[in-house]
């Protein structure tokens with residue numbers, strides 16, 4: 001699997017992401033710079049977490065206008081796989097490669113805590129190594145993670161099986177009104193969504209930070225092992 005990781009000024013999770021990809025796929029990803037205007041041959045583009053352009057204007061708003069986004073868009077339009085984590089998810093929504101927006105967290109505070117996610121579909125390259133209904137742990141580290149879209153868009157996402165992950169409490173209970181099970185107040189507890197062709201996926205939590213047994217847990221491994229299976233044909 002040939003993966004590329006896009007670095008913006010202010011990105012801070014690119015090395016965590018590179019480490020996770022290397023550990024699970026056995027192959028080091030290529031680091032890409034936001035001003036690049038061409039891409040090497042890739043199977044997967046990852047937009048990692050951080051504070052691109054210092055979150056000025058809105059999280060992800062300026063990153064969505066970096067030159068490389070033209071290439072990312074063309075890659076996605078050709079059917080390429082794109083993963084956006086946290087700030088990467090925010091950039092993908094700002095670029096309208098994924099629907100909805102990430103507003104300020106309910107409670108107006110930056111969250112730095114464990115999150116618990118339920119897998120809503122296993123019918124994608126990103127989620128095939130889980131079963132629908134599986135619950136796993138993933139760190140949360142964001143101020144703007146409150147997923148918001150129109151009721152019609154939310155209905156469409158659900159109708160097309162494009163909700164990838166939902167926030168639940170550690171025991172797996174779903175309650176969109178509870179700050180325990182839905183810490184940032186996301187609509188319908190949505191933590192991650194998919195594009196219409198299910199090849200672009202964005203999520204706020206950080207599975208890349210739980211892939212190494214030496215760090216205490218490997219809950220995030222299936223995200224990467226699923227991609228490896230799908231993209232190493």
Ligand SMILES: NC(=O)CC[C@H](N)C(=O)O
Nearest residue numbers: 049050086087142143144
């Ligand atoms: N860890 C991150 O990617 C942070 C995302 C974003 N800058 C926020 O605070 O919402």
